[in-house]
Amino acid sequence: MLTFALHQRFGDFQLSAEGSLPDHGITAVFGPSGSGKSLLLRCLAGLNQVPAGRVQFGAELWQADRNWVPLERRRVGLILQHPSLLPHLSGSDNLLFGFRRAKDRRIQPEEVIERLDLRPLLQQPVTSLSGGQQQRLVLGRALLANPQLLLLDEPVSALDRSARLSALRELRDIHRQWQIPMLYVSHDAEELERVADTVAIMRKGQIAAAQSVFDVSRDSRSPLRADLGPGVLVDGELLPPDATHPSWRARCGDWVMHVPTPHQNGRPTVRVRIAAREVGLARQIPTQTSFQNIVEVSIDDLELTRPGTVLVRCRSVLGHDLLAEVTEDSCHRLALERGQSAYAIFKASALDF
Amino acid sequence: MFTPADLQAAWTTFQLCLATSLILLVIGLPLAWWLAYSHSRWTAVIEAIVALPLVLPPTVLGFYLLIALGPHGAVGSVLESMGFRHLAFSFTGILIGSILFSLPFAVQPLQDGFKAIGRAPLDIAASLGAGPIDRFFHVALPLIRQSVFTAWVLSFAHTLGEFGVVLMIGGNLAGQTQVLSIVIYDAVEAMDFARAHRLSLTLLVLSFLLMLGLAAWRRSQRRRGFAC
Numbered sequence: 001m002l003t004f005a006l007h008q009r010f011g012d013f014q015l016s017a018e019g020s021l022p023d024h025g026i027t028a029v030f031g032p033s034g035s036g037k038s039l040l041l042r043c044l045a046g047l048n049q050v051p052a053g054r055v056q057f058g059a060e061l062w063q064a065d066r067n068w069v070p071l072e073r074r075r076v077g078l079i080l081q082h083p084s085l086l087p088h089l090s091g092s093d094n095l096l097f098g099f100r101r102a103k104d105r106r107i108q109p110e111e112v113i114e115r116l117d118l119r120p121l122l123q124q125p126v127t128s129l130s131g132g133q134q135q136r137l138v139l140g141r142a143l144l145a146n147p148q149l150l151l152l153d154e155p156v157s158a159l160d161r162s163a164r165l166s167a168l169r170e171l172r173d174i175h176r177q178w179q180i181p182m183l184y185v186s187h188d189a190e191e192l193e194r195v196a197d198t199v200a201i202m203r204k205g206q207i208a209a210a211q212s213v214f215d216v217s218r219d220s221r222s223p224l225r226a227d228l229g230p231g232v233l234v235d236g237e238l239l240p241p242d243a244t245h246p247s248w249r250a251r252c253g254d255w256v257m258h259v260p261t262p263h264q265n266g267r268p269t270v271r272v273r274i275a276a277r278e279v280g281l282a283r284q285i286p287t288q289t290s291f292q293n294i295v296e297v298s299i300d301d302l303e304l305t306r307p308g309t310v311l312v313r314c315r316s317v318l319g320h321d322l323l324a325e326v327t328e329d330s331c332h333r334l335a336l337e338r339g340q341s342a343y344a345i346f347k348a349s350a351l352d353f
Numbered sequence: 354m355f356t357p358a359d360l361q362a363a364w365t366t367f368q369l370c371l372a373t374s375l376i377l378l379v380i381g382l383p384l385a386w387w388l389a390y391s392h393s394r395w396t397a398v399i400e401a402i403v404a405l406p407l408v409l410p411p412t413v414l415g416f417y418l419l420i421a422l423g424p425h426g427a428v429g430s431v432l433e434s435m436g437f438r439h440l441a442f443s444f445t446g447i448l449i450g451s452i453l454f455s456l457p458f459a460v461q462p463l464q465d466g467f468k469a470i471g472r473a474p475l476d477i478a479a480s481l482g483a484g485p486i487d488r489f490f491h492v493a494l495p496l497i498r499q500s501v502f503t504a505w506v507l508s509f510a511h512t513l514g515e516f517g518v519v520l521m522i523g524g525n526l527a528g529q530t531q532v533l534s535i536v537i538y539d540a541v542e543a544m545d546f547a548r549a550h551r552l553s554l555t556l557l558v559l560s561f562l563l564m565l566g567l568a569a570w571r572r573s574q575r576r577r578g579f580a581c
Contacts, residue, residue: 047476071479078480086474088495098481145481 002149002183006043006053015039015050015205021198023058023149026175026182027210028192030224031202037185038153040207044183045078045151046071057149075104077142077150077180081157083134085126085141092122094137098145105146107178112140115177116170132163139170143178150182156191168194173267189227193217193273199224217273218321230311230323231275238262238270247292250348255320258292259348272348276311279324279346283334291345297322298341302331312336314344322346358527359536359552366513366532369444373451374509377459380452381504385463386489390472403461406454415521418450422522440522447523447530454518455508462507466500467493499574503567510563513556 003020017040021027031037042048044055046062046069055063062069077098078084085094095118099109113119116136121129129137135155142150152171156164172195175182186192192199193213200210201223216222217233225231236250236257250259250270259272286294297314305311310331312324322344326336336342355363384403388396406414422440423429429439440446470493478492494501516534523530525539533552540549 045480070484071476072482072484075482076480078477080473080477084473084477086478086492086496088492097478097483101482101487141481147480 002044002055002057004040004044004053004055006040006050006055008050008053010039013039013205015043017043017202017205017207019200019207019209021183021200021210023181024179025197026172026184026195027198027200028184028186028196028213029200029202029207030189030192031187032223033187035202036205037187037202040202041151041153041183041185045076046074075146075148077145077147079135079138079142079150079152079155081154083131083138083158085129085134085137087127089126090122091118091124091126091129091137094126095122095141095144098141102144102146107143107146109144112143115174116140132159132167135159135167136170139174143174143180147180150180152182152184154186154188155184157186157188164191165194169267171195176269189224192224193228193233194271218323229275229277230305230325231273232321232323234272234274234320236270236272238268252320254318255316257348274322274346274348276323276325278349279322279344281312281314281324281326281330281334281336282343282345285343286345289345291347293344293346293348295320295322295344295346296341297344299336299338301338302336304328310336314342316344354551356548359533359548361528362531362533362536363555365444365528365530366534369447369451369519369532370509370512372448373455373512374459374505376448376452377455377508378501378505381456381459381463381508382494382501385460386467386493388460389464389467404457407457411454411515411517412521414454415450415518418446418453418518419522422446422449442522442524442526442530444523444529447519447532450518450522451512451515454515455511458507458511459504462500462504463497466497469500470496499571503571506563506567510560513560513563 001020002023005018007016007018009015013034013036015036017036029037029040039048043050043053049063049068053063057074060069061067062074086097089097095113096109099105113122116139118137118140121133121137126134126137156167159167168191171182174180184192184195196213198210199213199216201208214233216224217231219225234252234255236252239245239249239251239256241247248259248261249256250272252272257272259270262270280291295316297316299312299314301313303311303313308328310326310328312326312331314322314324316322324344334342384399388400388403419441420426421428424433424439424441426439429441433439440449474492474496475488478488483491514534515532516538519530519532520535520538523532525531525535533556537549537552537556540546540552
């Protein structure tokens with residue numbers, strides 16, 4: 001656990017962050033700009049010192065009373081919004097800066113160079129690299145210092161969309177391979193949905209308890225939903241086409257659904273988002289439809305979210321939650337009501353593609 | 354063209370300039386580092402003290418140094434009691450004087466250099482396991498190498514043009530404390546305008562070349578994409 005109690009006034013801003021975050025998996029700190037999430041990250045790293053604050057990581061007391069562990073002894077990797085390569089060093093000297101100073105050398109340069117495809121970047125002057133290339137080198141450098149925690153502050157926000165998505169995929173793969181806990185700060189709900197296991201929401205200098213990203217995505221009051229619309233998030237295992245199934249599927253527990261063909265093979269798992277607006281409801285089992293995912297559900301709840309639109313909360317016979325958005329008119333036409341059974345038909349978008 | 358006395362004064366001047374500028378780098382780097390990054394409330398006071406030689410008449414600085422370093426001064430009397438000579442009218446005396454007098458010319462470019470690179474590269478280096486001394490030598494110093502060069506040239510050239518402080522604490526001892534600027538003053542006093550001309554022109558050309566070299570070097574660095 002990473003536990004902390006940090007209270008300080010910075011001009012007009014009051015930081016009152018107290019709580020704990022998991023020390024495994026990828027934990028996202030989500031909040032609008034000005035909510036203090038970057039400041040929290042700086043305090044946890046030891047870049048800002050809050051008087052009378054307290055920070056503890058596992059058994060290590062980083063800050064308490066007169067006890068202060070400086071950043072260089074916390075073994076914390078820092079990845080900030082703008083790539084922070086040291087301009088006086090070559091690509092390879094940058095990459096090995098932390099490795100040369102590390103005592104624990106569990107992660108070796110060769111595997112990182114291979115994993116992040118850094119070889120072509122090593123001999124070039126770092127100033128000639130693109131933003132995405134620089135950030136990859138920064139990530140490799142942080143990994144080679146063998147940190148016990150990675151702190152990432154909007155690490156992909158300076159990249160364009162496609163570079164951003166591939167960077168997020170890379171982050172999850174890296175986490176899977178080396179199991180380094182990550183704390184990921186962002187204001188972008190879409191990024192968090194793709195990358196996080198756990199989400200803690202920050203507002204006006206205060207942080208709420210961390211929740212699983214799957215719970216947060218279903219919660220109708222969650223600020224993440226304001227950006228993305230309602231939906232359900234599930235993690236699954238990818239199944240390639242076989243003799244009986246001509247298309248790609250994802251197995252999420254005992255639930256198998258059809259997903260679009262991934263354009264990057266070799267990744268065994270996938271995170272799937274089923275947006276409520278991609279889910280339709282039918283009273284009888286529909287035949288002759290282009291939708292491949294058809295599930296029998298019972299209706300738990302109906303909610304008028306905005307004029308003319310009803311959000312239907314359903315549960316499949318296997319016990320999985322699904323959200324469907326239908327028009328008020330369809331709702332009357334099909335006479336949908338609580339407790340009734342229906343068929344949900346949907347497209348699943350896989351987020352890791 | 355130059356008399357042996359001129360050459361001796363030139364040699365003393367050169368030694369003084371070189372020693373002053375090198376010692377100033379050693380003192381100036383940690384001082385500038387501290388001024389640029391410390392949150393201590395004393396930074397304002399120290400910054401003001403460092404800037405004092407810019408506005409103070411050299412004679413004031415020289416006068417106080419003469420008193421302090423002389424046989425009855427705080428420093429001089431301690432040295433005498435330990436069996437050493439006091440420092441008034443000695444090369445060490447004028448060296449101390451010119452170090453203090455040129456201090457702002459070394460510290461200010463270095464301090465600006467440290468401020469310009471900001472905290473970010475140092476924070477990153479710390480996160481990669483580099484302690485404060487490691488960060489100073491392997492991150493900060495290489496990043497401000499141009500400021501180091503500027504500070505060195507400026508303090509060298511400024512010492513070349515020093516007069517008042519040396520006159521006050523150094524007296525005018527050939528081979529020890531007699532520098533070119535003082536020889537020029539002597540020559541004018543003795544109505545030897547030809548000698549004064551020769552030496553003045555030498556100093557003028559030398560100083561100009563130093564400044565020109567520095568300016569040209571900075572331009573070439575900027576073209577190569579480094580910030581000064």
